[in-house]
Amino acid sequence: DIVMTQSPLSLPVTLGQPASISCRSSQGLVHSDGNTYLTWFQQRPGQSPRRLIYKVSNRDSGVPDRFSGSGSGTDFTLKISRVEAEDVGVYYCLQDRQWPRTFGQGTKVEIK
Amino acid sequence: QVQLVESGGGLVKPGGSLRLSCEASGFTFSDHYMTWIRQSPGKGLEWVSYISGSGSTIYYADSVRGRFTISRDNAKNSLYLQMNSLRAEDTAMYYCARGDYAYWGQGTLVTVSS
Numbered sequence: 001d002i003v004m005t006q007s008p009l010s011l012p013v014t015l016g017q018p019a020s021i022s023c024r025s026s027q028g029l030v031h032s033d034g035n036t037y038l039t040w041f042q043q044r045p046g047q048s049p050r051r052l053i054y055k056v057s058n059r060d061s062g063v064p065d066r067f068s069g070s071g072s073g074t075d076f077t078l079k080i081s082r083v084e085a086e087d088v089g090v091y092y093c094l095q096d097r098q099w100p101r102t103f104g105q106g107t108k109v110e111i112k
Numbered sequence: 113q114v115q116l117v118e119s120g121g122g123l124v125k126p127g128g129s130l131r132l133s134c135e136a137s138g139f140t141f142s143d144h145y146m147t148w149i150r151q152s153p154g155k156g157l158e159w160v161s162y163i164s165g166s167g168s169t170i171y172y173a174d175s176v177r178g179r180f181t182i183s184r185d186n187a188k189n190s191l192y193l194q195m196n197s198l199r200a201e202d203t204a205m206y207y208c209a210r211g212d213y214a215y216w217g218q219g220t221l222v223t224v225s226s
Contacts, residue, residue, distance in 0.1 A: 105156050
């Protein structure tokens with residue numbers, strides 16, 4: 001199975017400051033179709049997960065442009081350019097390249 | 113608008129069975145593969161099972177293979193998860209998600225306890 005390792009697991013951030021979450025996969029996520037199937041989710045307290053970013057860097061409709069995804073191969077990053085109060089929650093990466101699909105452990109973002 | 117509504121969760125004894133349902137609306141259900149994902153209390157997300165749009169291709173996580181069965185009824189726009197031989201470690205919120213993960217339901221809670 002592909003292991004997804006996120007860091008840090010806890011991320012206290014000052015409002016208005018940037019935040020960065022790393023996600024590393026134990027194997028490359030490039031599919032034979034040329035796409036890289038790495039997805040980011042946000043889960044606010046008490047809510048269902050919400051997809052933020054798909055195929056590494058494609059932002060979903062309605063997702064603020066302060067969120068961005070980047071990376072290639074086995075190293076991926078989710079960045080929040082300026083953290084706002086509504087960004088508090090847990091962020092997960094998911095590899096959609098190989099069965100079984102696997103999630104990272106989650107990174108809890110909180111306000112300092 | 114796209115909606116996914118899960119139901120069927122509840123309290124069940126170890127070794128018991130439960131059938132979860134997920135009713136979809138707002139999109140052409142048969143065009144999309146579907147996924148079940150679960151989250152144990154206070155824990156992270158765990159992918160459970162996948163089914164293609166036609167139902168012909170199915171995958172399971174090792175932790176549930178042989179005990180859980182995913183199925184769908186495209187005429188009813190519904191996805192199912194039959195869960196047998198339930199264990200305490202199956203206690204979780206179970207979410208259905210459209211295959212591209214763009215849409216999730218609100219979840220249904222399964223508690224396995226004597």
